[in-house]
Amino acid sequence: MNGALGLYRAGTSPLHRLPATAKLTGLAVAGAGSVLVDTPAQTAAFVASGLALYPLARVPVRVLVDMVRPLAWVLVPLAVFQVVFIGWGRTVVLVGVILALVLVANVVTLTTRTTDLIDVVVALCRPLRFIGVDPLRVGLALNLAIRCVPLMADLAGEVRDAQRARGLELSPRAFVVPLLVRALHRADDLGDALAARGFDD
């Protein structure tokens, strides 16, 4: 399972060198600005600028296509449906804006390390301290969770193999219950390990 590896693609392009905060701000600006896009011409310009980021980030076309393909499965039926109800112009704007924002958002994901993004999340949590959010705990939870993804995938594999070895049907209940019970015990172990390192409450 490649869940732990992430979608980030290492590189040295100008977009890679840009700090995470700058890219996320750019994305937020694009999102806010997208509500002003009204006409098919503006939409085309918006999509074109989104696309232009990909050669700038030195992302191969194949990667771009792979990321956009699932979206196409949803956008094409939507477009076909909406053309009937809201007409060509508005449909182009609707679908184009979604496409443009997804393009911009994906290029941020492709060029920004997960660790840098976690730092941004933790930094964003600092003003939330007054409602009881501890940024350090947030960072801990995120880093821990990243490691738990392959851990749980391995656990799921073990449970599946154990069930198969017993010749049992892989019914959802027969599989998920042992998985969750083992996961809960793992959480206990993790809690003990954290406490041993002084992360007690």
Next chain:
Amino acid sequence: MTTHPEAHTRRDIPLVAIFAGVVAALGVFPAINAFGGAVPITAQSLGVMLAGAILGPRRGALALVVFLALVAIGLPLLAGGRGGLGVFAGPSVGYLVGFPVAAYAVGALTYAFGAPYRLVWGIVASVVGGVVVLHALGIIGLVLRADLSVRDAIAADLVFVPGDVVKAVVCALVAQGVHAAYPGLLPERRGTSPRSAADASV
């Protein structure tokens, strides 16, 4: 002195992190593909409901918030191996935002019913949270993001309701098994705690 089970905060961070991983693992299981693969009907929403049913409202919702944060950070954890910030710009954003809210709803009802876990109440909790709440938010997302009328959004959403109702029942069955094998998570129902029995004997 009764300690509310949710007050064991030392376990909270590991539970939340582990369950975020569980939701990711359950997203790997392909079930049926609707619309030729556009929207895989997977076990992922089962994970959402289970987070609430097992961990309760607060931890369950946090597990889904952490899960969404991991997706936003760039891990391909959504069903179909999707991830990154782009998924939040698409038409299914309502469902994504709905994940933690649905988990909260399932957890609030499940933990309110308390121990021992009763299947009928469990199904009610899972259906209210996993189907009603999740799909309501998904529909709102479709209306806002895909410019669909409420009626059309409901029609589009309806395809997934039967599958999720089945998953809600599965969730309740699983939760029943898990709470039996790993007791101590659910709060005692009022009037059944040992203390009230002791008082009655005075």
